[in-house]
Amino acid sequence: MNIVVCVKQVPDPETPASQFAVDEAAKRVIPAQGIAPVVNPYDPQATEAALRLRDAAGEGTITVISLGPDSARDAIKHALAMGADEGILLSDPSFEGIDNFQTAAILAETIKKVGIPDLILMGRAAADWDMGVVPIGVAQLLDIPCVTVAKAVEVGDGNITVERVLDDGFETVETTLPAVVSVSNEFGEPRYPQLRQIMLAAKKNVEVWDKESLGLDPASVGSDNRLLALEALYVPKVESNVEVIQGDSPEEKARNLALKLREAKLI
Amino acid sequence: MSAILVIGELNEGVVASHTFELLAAARSLSDAGGGDVHALVPGDSSVGQSLFGGGADAVHVATNQLLQTELTVDAFLPPVLNVIENTGADIVLIAQTAFGRDFGPALAFNLKAAVAMECTGLTLDGGRLQATRACYGGSARAEVKWGSSVQIVTIKPKTLDALATDDSRSGEVTEVSEVGEARVKILGTEKAEATGIRLEDAEVVVSGGRGLGEPEAFGILEELGNLLNGATGASRAACDLGWYPPSQQVGLTGKTVTPNLYIAVAISGASQHMAGMSGSKNIVAINRDEDSNMVQSSRFAVIEDYKKVIPALIEEIKNLG
Numbered sequence A: 001m002n003i004v005v006c007v008k009q010v011p012d013p014e015t016p017a018s019q020f021a022v023d024e025a026a027k028r029v030i031p032a033q034g035i036a037p038v039v040n041p042y043d044p045q046a047t048e049a050a051l052r053l054r055d056a057a058g059e060g061t062i063t064v065i066s067l068g069p070d071s072a073r074d075a076i077k078h079a080l081a082m083g084a085d086e087g088i089l090l091s092d093p094s095f096e097g098i099d100n101f102q103t104a105a106i107l108a109e110t111i112k113k114v115g116i117p118d119l120i121l122m123g124r125a126a127a128d129w130d131m132g133v134v135p136i137g138v139a140q141l142l143d144i145p146c147v148t149v150a151k152a153v154e155v156g157d158g159n160i161t162v163e164r165v166l167d168d169g170f171e172t173v174e175t176t177l178p179a180v181v182s183v184s185n186e187f188g189e190p191r192y193p194q195l196r197q198i199m200l201a202a203k204k205n206v207e208v209w210d211k212e213s214l215g216l217d218p219a220s221v222g223s224d225n226r227l228l229a230l231e232a233l234y235v236p237k238v239e240s241n242v243e244v245i246q247g248d249s250p251e252e253k254a255r256n257l258a259l260k261l262r263e264a265k266l267i
Numbered sequence B: 001m002s003a004i005l006v007i008g009e010l011n012e013g014v015v016a017s018h019t020f021e022l023l024a025a026a027r028s029l030s031d032a033g034g035g036d037v038h039a040l041v042p043g044d045s046s047v048g049q050s051l052f053g054g055g056a057d058a059v060h061v062a063t064n065q066l067l068q069t070e071l072t073v074d075a076f077l078p079p080v081l082n083v084i085e086n087t088g089a090d091i092v093l094i095a096q097t098a099f100g101r102d103f104g105p106a107l108a109f110n111l112k113a114a115v116a117m118e119c120t121g122l123t124l125d126g127g128r129l130q131a132t133r134a135c136y137g138g139s140a141r142a143e144v145k146w147g148s149s150v151q152i153v154t155i156k157p158k159t160l161d162a163l164a165t166d167d168s169r170s171g172e173v174t175e176v177s178e179v180g181e182a183r184v185k186i187l188g189t190e191k192a193e194a195t196g197i198r199l200e201d202a203e204v205v206v207s208g209g210r211g212l213g214e215p216e217a218f219g220i221l222e223e224l225g226n227l228l229n230g231a232t233g234a235s236r237a238a239c240d241l242g243w244y245p246p247s248q249q250v251g252l253t254g255k256t257v258t259p260n261l262y263i264a265v266a267i268s269g270a271s272q273h274m275a276g277m278s279g280s281k282n283i284v285a286i287n288r289d290e291d292s293n294m295v296q297s298s299r300f301a302v303i304e305d306y307k308k309v310i311p312a313l314i315e316e317i318k319n320l321g
């Protein structure tokens, strides 16, 4: 069972609003002081799914791929420390500021070079742009089926059964392998790497592939070739107009709140 | 000649309410010079008729039976590509449902076009679409424009109002018979048990978070919700802990709600939660932490242990009658 897991490094989504800032001219998020970027929160779940499937099969290789700056090596190392086998970092100055169309194309190209595995796993979306487009794009480009927002996966003989999260419940679907599956938080807690595994992973080699080694057409990558142009990026303004309900006891506050709500015709 | 195409969905055999919300968005783009509003929905002519009243100028129905019972991306792509080709549609509006969030990107890659997910605030600038969308978990907003000729957009249900039905509108329904081969087979679905009012339809929503400390606390929130004729929601932290079903999760990866009154109990107000409820007309926060974002974003706040406030609040509301 050979599996590719795609992971991404993102600014910590738990960054407090007070420390989240944007460089509007550069249309980029300013890294918050003292808050390190993290592995996209859904990606360890995708890695966890890969580990369980490989271990159930008793054989196979898990290759972790990340497209990003040099620091994205940490996202790969995290997956290696969890138990993945190999890592490839896709890094090139021209990859900065590309859109998800190009990201999917570069990932698909990489996966072809590695050799199409039995299964490609990703997180359901990246916590920076919040789009969820790349898993579907990679599947379209490789012309293989895609199942998104998985809660549970089970591999059979040449096929995969996925329980996925719907707007109002769950659905069980089946498709043939190879396929792309994106994993959601409902999958459950991923394992946390132990110190020893983190140290072993630190020593593992992560290959770095750039535009040339991937053989990409230089005219097809780069922020100038975006299909979706980013015109502006900003932090929306919020003003606080809160009225804190007063009272000497919780009961009195509750009474004053009820009266306020009645006065405002909200109840 | 540009045109707008709305991709409709069915809900238990009738056109889904979010399709009418998309039609309203399409109508205003049309009024701004975006071209005629076409709508495509799986079903027969009679199903399609209702789309005129919602704002469509022309209606297309994808008649293959499979699309009406088991709508999948691969099966729906050929009829949609056909209608885009025949109408010259350069703006395609899709609902951000479990289906649409897969279909939008798949369509985009088929057309070598860009897709922007969960857009708000669509405008036309020199005939080309410009959209605003939240990103970074709701902490930032991006303005985007399309470099591709076809511009694909998804819109989250309940973020727009449908137009009042105009029965005087009518037109011709075109049938499209194509269907693609479904590569993903649906083996079964499990509906979340719906008790009481649907979260998205409720005028009052009482939601609980991790600060409740225990799953049993949702009982008292449900009591308050029922008393106010409302629904009960939860933060993702509470859902991830298994305290409440994911179908009741409010936020970026859950439901979007816009009730008249949203009571947030022991929820800190992370941007990803706010993304699903900041459109509420009135927010009330019950929280121990005055500095929390939920308190700062609310109209009224009670700074207290919820355990002491909620039972008293229920009594007071009963007393007010």
Ligand SMILES: Cc1cc2nc3c(=O)[nH]c(=O)nc-3n(C[C@H](O)[C@H](O)[C@H](O)COP(=O)(O)OP(=O)(O)OC[C@H]3O[C@@H](n4cnc5c(N)ncnc54)[C@H](O)[C@@H]3O)c2cc1C
Pocket: A013, A014, A041, A126, A127, B137, B208, B209, B210, B211, B212, B234, B235, B236, B237, B238, B249, B250, B251, B252, B253, B254, B265, B266, B267, B268, B269, B270, B271, B272, B273, B276, B286, B287, B288, B289, B292, B304, B305, B306, B307
């Ligand atoms: C990609 C991504 C997507 C996400 N999507 C969503 C989403 O859709 N919806 C969502 O909700 N979250 C989402 N999150 C998670 C989000 O970032 C927060 O972690 C989550 O919303 C926190 O939930 P909470 O407010 O219940 O918990 P906490 O942040 O832990 O807040 C608990 C609150 O309870 C208060 N409290 C504690 N005890 C009491 C008491 N006795 N009485 C009164 N108040 C008390 C505390 O003061 C605190 O404000 C997402 C995160 C990521 C990274």
